[in-house]
Amino acid sequence: MAALPRIAVLASGRGSNLQAILDAIAGGRLDAEVAGVFGDRPDAMALARVAPELAWSRDARGYADRAAFDAEIADAVAASRPDWIVLAGYMRILGDVFLSRFRGRVLNIHPSLLPAHRGLRTHARAIAAGDAEHGASVHFVVPELDAGAVIAQARVPVLPGDTAESLAARVLELEHPLLVGVLRLAVAGRIAERGATVELDGHPLFTPLQLGSTLDPRVLP
Ligand code: GRF
Numbered sequence: 001m002a003a004l005p006r007i008a009v010l011a012s013g014r015g016s017n018l019q020a021i022l023d024a025i026a027g028g029r030l031d032a033e034v035a036g037v038f039g040d041r042p043d044a045m046a047l048a049r050v051a052p053e054l055a056w057s058r059d060a061r062g063y064a065d066r067a068a069f070d071a072e073i074a075d076a077v078a079a080s081r082p083d084w085i086v087l088a089g090y091m092r093i094l095g096d097v098f099l100s101r102f103r104g105r106v107l108n109i110h111p112s113l114l115p116a117h118r119g120l121r122t123h124a125r126a127i128a129a130g131d132a133e134h135g136a137s138v139h140f141v142v143p144e145l146d147a148g149a150v151i152a153q154a155r156v157p158v159l160p161g162d163t164a165e166s167l168a169a170r171v172l173e174l175e176h177p178l179l180v181g182v183l184r185l186a187v188a189g190r191i192a193e194r195g196a197t198v199e200l201d202g203h204p205l206f207t208p209l210q211l212g213s214t215l216d217p218r219v220l221p
Pocket residue numbers: 011013014015016017018046088089090109110111136172175
């Protein structure tokens with residue numbers, strides 16, 4: 001039997017997206033294995049979601065600079081021999097030290113409809129901007145924050161009376177199937193980063209796949 005594709009997950013917090021990956025694997029919806037979970041905050045809940053031997057963490061505050069920490073986490077990730085690396089609530093910017101080793105295989109889930117609202121506090125910013133729609137995006141990671149080619153998105157309406165919290169909860173519910181759906185494509189070898197664009201099945205993807213609408217329900221259920 002061929003070895004399963006290996007997914008390394010970087011996380012700083014709660015880890016609900018990691019849990020969605022673990023549940024999809026356990027439920028037979030994602031043919032892959034989690035190669036390791038890597039964190040910059042040793043108390044992150046995400047780390048406790050896998051067996052201790054799969055969890056690696058160091059406190060990033062103990063390092064001289066970003067490059068020093070990135071070099072160390074990159075070594076740990078490389079040792080897990082990942083095919084894909086997923087940033088799932090990883091709250092540090094990854095620079096060239098990391099990306100030069102893994103570029104093209106690093107995915108991030110970001111809670112906005114990119115290119116709108118890169119960075120932090122996206123839900124509050126979407127409400128403040130009067131956006132009618134908000135959502136989440138999965139994209140290839142490049143050194144510029146939240147700027148890589150977008151593979152797929154999930155959209156929700158912004159409702160009257162929404163708070164940052166209520167909107168975040170509605171988005172999070174869709175983040176999980178969105179991320180799993182993209183990973184299904186990734187581990188099947190169907191997506192690739194080509195410069196600033198995404199290729200799906202060898203053809204450029206001119207607009208991101210959309211969860212639950214135009215998207216083929218067989219690949220992003
Ligand atoms: C998610 O909203 C994700 O989009 C963002 O950080 C949050 C992480 O949540 N990058 P969790 O740790 O996966 O529960």
